[in-house]
Amino acid sequence: MKNFCSILLCLCLPFFLSGCWDAVELQQRAIVLMIGIDRIQHDSRGIRVSLQLARPQNLSTPPHPSSESGEKNTVVVSQNGIDVNDAIRKIQLATDRRLFFEHARALVINEEVAKHGTLPIIDSMVQARTAPRDAWLFVSSIPAREVLQYKPALDAIPSTYFTNFFGNRLLLKRSYDATLGGFHQRLVTPGIQPxxxxxxxxxxxxxxxELRGIAAFSGDHFVGGFNQEQALGWQLLVNQFPKSPLTFTCPDRSDGKFVVNVRSVHSTTRVNCAKGSAPVAVISVRINGWVGNGTCLKQANQTDLKLYKQQVEKQTVTVLNTTIRYSKILNADILGIGQSVYRYEPRSWYGDTEWNKGFHQVVPQIHVDAQLEFLQTYKKLGST
Known part of the structure; x- marks a missing residue:
């Protein structure tokens, strides 16, 4: 009887196990690698969605060292629609495979579309899981379809090459902030812009x-871009700068340069909001690193080290002031100064709308402390 019950249990258990009832074979999927959004010419209401689709049958062979490798491995298809979902539905109806977005690595939005607001696009994608939350978000000054049509010669998959390329160039500590999920998270966080x-x-x-810099937003509207130098100041202000070398002008000659290998950067922001006066942002930045090499390095002594330290502090203050000034011109607080008010001065916080009206009145007080050492011992020229 015991054996009979065991056999009966074994026969019944498979009926309670889940199976792959909704599985889709690979050859029936259209794998989306990148998504591009453009505005339709002569139509302010519609958008054009482009999808970079993989050709799985070609990805098994190594890429050839030519600019045509990306063309063989991917194809770009586009459709117009009143919104993203409408355009994607039209693409789906025009292909014999089911669109699969789990491998999408990036979303590229043209500037003209971003200026009119990105929330309808990003919100629908995040909520409907059209694109992963960790997909990179790009704002492009050229049509997004052109970005998807780039054909790198060093990688069989263009989306992988692009994301790795920008990942190496950006050197962000928190790369998630530059993704769809990070954008969406900053968009709903008080006192900071995405x-x-x-x-x-x-x-x-x-x-x-080309990596131009950082695209700044006011709410979900694109308002302008930070170039490479301004983006550097932004990295230092928001603790996004990782271990990386920086180049500074020699203290005794304007045509010379020296390099500081930065080990760490730590910055804090506190805002004093007194009634009847403009808010004062007290910003403290501490840079740790060592002086590596340069045309003005001849010897290692405390006197020269003090001059290098003063030069690093002076030049860093200039870069930070330039970044803050331009941020105020754009009225885009991607620096998170308002977030400091929200956290540490809650009685002076009256919401994002009021802060956006008064952000241009912020008076920065920047203090930079450079803690430097010599990487190696330098001797005077001509010494033995």
Whole structure:
């Protein structure tokens, strides 16, 4: 009887196990690698969605060292629609495979679309899981379809090449902030504005778009871009700068340079909001690193080290002031100064709308402390 019950239990258990009832075979999927959003010319209401689709049958062979490898492995299809879902539905109806977005690595939005607001696009994608939350978000000064049509020669999959390329160039500590999920999270966080990666037309030999800097937003509207120098100040202010070398002008000669290998950067922001006066943002930045090399390095002594320290502090203050000034011009607080008010001065916080009206009145007080050491011992020229 015991054996009979065991056999009966074994026969019944498979009926309670879940199976792959909704599985879709690989050859029946259209794998989406990148998504591009453009505005339709002569139609302010519609948008054009482009999808970069993989050709799985070609990805098994190694890429050839030519600019045509990306063309063989991917194809770009586009459709117009009143919104993203409508355009994607039209693409789905025009292909014999089911669109699969789990491998999408990036969303590229043209500037003209971003200026009119990105929330309807991003919100629908995040809520409907059209694109993963960890997909990179780019704002492009050229049509998004052109970005998807770049054909890198060094990687069989263009989306992988692009994301790795920008990941190496950006050097962000918290790269999630530059993704769809990070944008969406900053968009609903009080006192801080979202950002994206700002790209443009690149040189043909690079096989990738140009990294222009950081795309700044006011709410969900694109308002302007921070160039490379301004983006550096932003990195320092928001603790996004990782271990990386920085170049500074020699203290005794304007045509010379020296390099500081930065080990760490730590910044804090406190805002004093007194009634009847403009808010004062007290910003403290501490830079740790060592002086590596340069045309003005001849010897290692405390006197020269003090001069290098003063030069680093002076030049860093200038970069930070430039970034804050431009941020105020754009009225885009991607620096998170308002977030400091929300956290540490809650009685002076009256909401994002009021802060956006008064953000341009912020008076910065920047203090930079450079803690430097020599990487190696330098001798005087001509010494033995």
């Amino acid at each position: 950002f994206a990666i700002w790209i443009g037309a690149g040189a043909k030999e690079l096989s990738a778009p």
